[in-house]
Amino acid sequence: MAKTTRAAAAAAPVTPELEESAARAESRRGFLISLPAYIYLVLLFAVPLVLVLVYSFASRSSTGLTLLENWNIDSYRRLFSPLVAEIAVRSFVLATLTTLVCLLLSYPFAYYIATRSARARNILLVMVMIPFWSNFLVRTYAWRVILGNDGLVSQISRLLGGDEVRVLFTNTAVLIGLVYGFMPFMVLPLYAAIERLDWGLVEAARDLYANGWTAFRKVTLPLSMPGVVAGSILVFIPSLGAYVTPAILGGGRSILLGDYIVSQFLTARNWPFGSALSIAVMAVMLLATVFYFRAGAKTL
Amino acid sequence: MADAAVELVGVRKEFGDDVVAVDSMDLTIRDGEFFSLLGPSGCGKTTTLRMIAGFEYPTEGSVRIHGVEMGLMPPNQRPVNTVFQSYALVPHMTVFENVAFGLQMKRVAKADIESRVRRVLDQVQLGGRAEARPSQLSGGMQQRVALARALVNEPEVLLLDEPLGALDLKLRQSMQLELKDLQSRVGITFVYVTHDQEEALTMSDRIGVMSEGRLLQVGDSQEIYERPKSRFVADFIGDINIFEAVVTKEGVAKLDNGAEVRVPDGPTGGKIALALRPERLALHRQGEDVPPGRNRLGARIARRTYYGDVFYYDVDAGLDQLLEVKEENRPEIGTHDVGSEVTVSWSVEAANVVSE
Numbered sequence: 158m159a160k161t162t163r164a165a166a167a168a169a170p171v172t173p174e175l176e177e178s179a180a181r182a183e184s185r186r187g188f189l190i191s192l193p194a195y196i197y198l199v200l201l202f203a204v205p206l207v208l209v210l211v212y213s214f215a216s217r218s219s220t221g222l223t224l225l226e227n228w229n230i231d232s233y234r235r236l237f238s239p240l241v242a243e244i245a246v247r248s249f250v251l252a253t254l255t256t257l258v259c260l261l262l263s264y265p266f267a268y269y270i271a272t273r274s275a276r277a278r279n280i281l282l283v284m285v286m287i288p289f290w291s292n293f294l295v296r297t298y299a300w301r302v303i304l305g306n307d308g309l310v311s312q313i314s315r316l317l318g319g320d321e322v323r324v325l326f327t328n329t330a331v332l333i334g335l336v337y338g339f340m341p342f343m344v345l346p347l348y349a350a351i352e353r354l355d356w357g358l359v360e361a362a363r364d365l366y367a368n369g370w371t372a373f374r375k376v377t378l379p380l381s382m383p384g385v386v387a388g389s390i391l392v393f394i395p396s397l398g399a400y401v402t403p404a405i406l407g408g409g410r411s412i413l414l415g416d417y418i419v420s421q422f423l424t425a426r427n428w429p430f431g432s433a434l435s436i437a438v439m440a441v442m443l444l445a446t447v448f449y450f451r452a453g454a455k456t457l
Numbered sequence: 458m459a460d461a462a463v464e465l466v467g468v469r470k471e472f473g474d475d476v477v478a479v480d481s482m483d484l485t486i487r488d489g490e491f492f493s494l495l496g497p498s499g500c501g502k503t504t505t506l507r508m509i510a511g512f513e514y515p516t517e518g519s520v521r522i523h524g525v526e527m528g529l530m531p532p533n534q535r536p537v538n539t540v541f542q543s544y545a546l547v548p549h550m551t552v553f554e555n556v557a558f559g560l561q562m563k564r565v566a567k568a569d570i571e572s573r574v575r576r577v578l579d580q581v582q583l584g585g586r587a588e589a590r591p592s593q594l595s596g597g598m599q600q601r602v603a604l605a606r607a608l609v610n611e612p613e614v615l616l617l618d619e620p621l622g623a624l625d626l627k628l629r630q631s632m633q634l635e636l637k638d639l640q641s642r643v644g645i646t647f648v649y650v651t652h653d654q655e656e657a658l659t660m661s662d663r664i665g666v667m668s669e670g671r672l673l674q675v676g677d678s679q680e681i682y683e684r685p686k687s688r689f690v691a692d693f694i695g696d697i698n699i700f701e702a703v704v705t706k707e708g709v710a711k712l713d714n715g716a717e718v719r720v721p722d723g724p725t726g727g728k729i730a731l732a733l734r735p736e737r738l739a740l741h742r743q744g745e746d747v748p749p750g751r752n753r754l755g756a757r758i759a760r761r762t763y764y765g766d767v768f769y770y771d772v773d774a775g776l777d778q779l780l781e782v783k784e785e786n787r788p789e790i791g792t793h794d795v796g797s798e799v800t801v802s803w804s805v806e807a808a809n810v811v812s813e
Binding site for chain 2 (some may be wrong): 361362366369375
């Protein structure tokens with residue numbers, strides 16, 4: 158009996174209702190497939206985020222315990238203190254510089270990779286990713302050796318008859334470390350954007366009397382903007398909250414947002430303020446991302 | 458030669474170590490003519506066009522435009538413009554900006570750019586769509602923008618790389634007429650690359666047929682269709698019967714069914730290949746008079762195919778292949794039933810002796 162009704166349903170003409178129910182079944186299946194990812198994100202991302210949000214309105218006992226009572230916005234008021242402003246500006250400048258240097262170094266390189274033969278491309282892409290095979294911490298410590306007072310940089314300088322170079326524990330060292338660490342995140346999206354570029358358009362520009370540079374400026378660059386936007390976001394955001402690199406290469410001399418947030422949780426034991434800082438940084442990043450995507454979309 | 462727009466002398470193009478895209482190419486394209494490079498894909502016609510445009514440089518030989526040696530001159534310095542197969546309209550620019558691009562690069566005064574772009578857009582009936590993005594236009598419109606973008610620069614030579622390839626049949630046919638009209642109006646030399654033999658035949662002043670990197674024959678449409686010199690040219694353009702014969706004395710050849718036919722003068726002995734268009738063969742019922750002076754073979758109708766305006770007959774004349782005969786669908790000509798005995802005839806001049 159059940160068999161016959163199903164057969165009858167299959168043979169029935171397609172009505173709007175049937176189509177709708179098929180569409181519903183389709184979206185149900187889609188939801189089921191993505192359920193594991195949903196659970197993962199909710200447990201490990203959404204819940205902690207809500208916790209941080211809740212903590213940012215909590216109060217702190219004199220011994221440094223977080224009290225889930227006396228809800229207030231004092232932590233957010235503190236964000237406008239001169240110290241926070243100074244740290245935020247310093248972090249922002251450093252993240253911007255990191256992004257710019259990454260972009261300037263990566264664009265020609267990504268362009269170079271994207272215009273090689275398929276074989277050479279794969280080799281070069283693997284080379285970009287090789288650093289990921291070893292631990293980030295180890296690689297950052299390696300920079301400490303290279304930049305140290307008796308490190309490679311100083312030795313070369315001395316060989317050339319100069320003085321020893323004091324780079325380690327300066328903002329320059331942090332910048333070098335950040336650029337080094339995040340450059341693959343710039344190269345890869347740039348490569349992806351340039352690689353799928355329609356070179357016929359560049360030829361068309363050349364055909365219409367544009368020299369190589371003008372064709373690049375008018376056609377190649379605008380068409381690769383999605384890669385520039387994606388790469389810049391991927392570099393800017395982690396740079397803004399970077400903690401490990403400044404800690405190892407900056408020597409804790411100039412505090413950045415990442416250090417400051419960590420110190421609120423560990424040394425100062427002020428979780429509500431640390432939470433408020435985190436929320437504020439996230440909000441700024443979100444706004445910056447939206448703004449950047451909009452700007453990027455407009456150039457296309 | 459003052460009236461040569463493009464000259465290719467001994468041009469050879471290699472890609473890598475073992476690919477020869479174009480070989481021993483000698484070609485003179487006259488000023489103001491509509492010249493088509495015709496051939497199957499991979500025959501080197503697009504590479505030839507790209508060498509004229511400056512996107513590729515010949516491995517050997519020279520390219521001259523109006524007598525000026527092009528050498529390694531980059532595309533932006535050559536007096537030519539290209540209409541690309543995929544149109545290659547810049548997506549982040551409006552129709553107006555796309556068309557104005559070349560003039561801006563040449564630093565033409567702003568007011569001039571404005572009026573010239575408007576004029577050419579009107580010419581291609583896109584006056585109202587100047588502010589649209591290419592993606593908002595239909596394929597046919599994009600095609601016309603690509604054309605306008607090239608024409609606005611008034612190039613000495615316009616290169617067109619299968620510009621109608623992506624359009625559907627109806628649109629393609631109307632664009633063919635438009636392009637031909639436009640070309641005779643502006644008087645610019647057109648070098649037109651296509652694999653569509655009908656397109657080449659109907660539009661061109663002259664055609665160059667290419668195969669495997671070589672230019673096989675150059676001539677006007679009628680020469681190419683009616684006097685093909687090689688089997689490839691005969692076969693590539695239109696339908697044709699090609700069969701072998703052995704010349705017994707000048708003007709007479711023996712077919713492989715033993716029949717002797719008269720052939721155009723030329724070879725005095727040895728094997729030849731005869732090429733005959735289906736519409737140049739005639740069928741006669743038994744007992745019907747065959748006009749004098751024509752070659753004739755006894756045959757039997759093996760197959761009849763109805764195409765509406767014409768009938769195609771495959772007839773068995775005892776050769777190693779069936780002969781294809783095309784007859785108009787008109788009552789006074791009549792039809793022949795499958796299996797009936799007929800005589801196939803053709804005039805001596807209708808046959809072409811072609812090389813392999």
